[in-house]
Amino acid sequence: MEQQDFEARYIYRTRNMRRVRKPRGKSKQCPFLDEGGCGIHPVKPVQCRLFPFWPELVEDRKAWKKTGSWCPGIGQGPLIQIGTALELANEMREKYPDAYE
């Protein structure tokens, strides 16, 4: 699919960001979410690859805890050192500078 067609079908723009449209009339939050998980895992967007290590979550204990109340992955798996979490958050900042100015 050409980028222009992809954007027309799946993306909308806010002042600082491009966001994926939620599917209409469906309970799922993302058009690429399949029963087996992310249907585009090998090429998923950077923000998906880095979640939940986003600056607004890593740097805000309350926001992290709130996200953990609905995200089944937070608090599971191996312990991630804070230095690694901050590096990932910085990668997010570098990738989306307009969203974090």
Ligand code: SF4
């Ligand atoms: S990882 Fe990202 S692209 Fe994949 S299903 Fe979840 S929100 Fe959608």
